[in-house]
Amino acid sequence: ALALSGNGGRGGLGLSGAIERLSPIVKPCKDVASVLTSIPEEQIFERSIVGRRPTQTWLSPRKRVALVGDAAHGMHPNIGQGANTGFESVRNLIRALAECEGDLRAGLATYERGHKPRADLVQSFANLMGCVQSQQKELLPKEVVLQLLDWINTDDDAKLPTEEALDIIRKFDPLSQQGVSLII
Secondary structure, X not given: OEEEOOOOOOOEEOOOOXXXXXXXXXXXXXXXXXXXXXXXXXXXXEOOOEEEOOOOOOEOOOOOOEOOOHHHHOOOHHHOOHHHXXXXXXXXXXXXXXXXXXXXXXXXXXXXXXXXXXXXHHHHHHHHHHHHHHHOOOOOOHHHHHHHHHHHHHOOHHHOOOHHHHHHHHHOOHHHOOOOEEEO
C-alpha cells in the first residue's frame, strides 16, 4: 500500500511549479540555477523520491526465509547508505548462518535480532534526512546529524549517539511531514 502526504506522490514530466520548487534548492549554485531557468517547465521530469518505514520482521511466517538488502530495509537515498546497509546485512546473515550449527530458523532469527535494530535506525534516519532535504528545514541539530553519520559510517556501537537523538529518530513520523511519499 502506498501512503502519501503533502504532495500526493507527485512526479512526472512537465508538472507545473517544478521550477518554482527547485529554484530555492539550486539558488546557491548560479550555473545550475541558470540552466534550470532556461529549460521549459514541460521538459522537466520531477522525480518523487519514496522512502519506506522499517518492517516489523524480516522473517517469513514459518521463519525459513529472511529478507536481505533493499527487500529488508530499502531507504531514501539521500544519506547514501542503502548499499552499505545491504552489505552489512549480508555480513550478518553469513555470520549467523555459519554459527547456527545447521538450525536454519535459529540462524535467521539471530541474523534479524543482531542486525535489524541498527538497520531500522539507519532507515529511519534516511527518511528523516530525506524530509530535511525536501523541506529545507532542520529537524535535528547539526551536531546530532554528525554523530549519527559518524556512527553509521564506522559501524561502531561505541559511537552510538545520545539516547535523546535516537529517541527523536525512533519517534519520527515521515508522514507528518509535508511532501512525503512513503511505502508502508
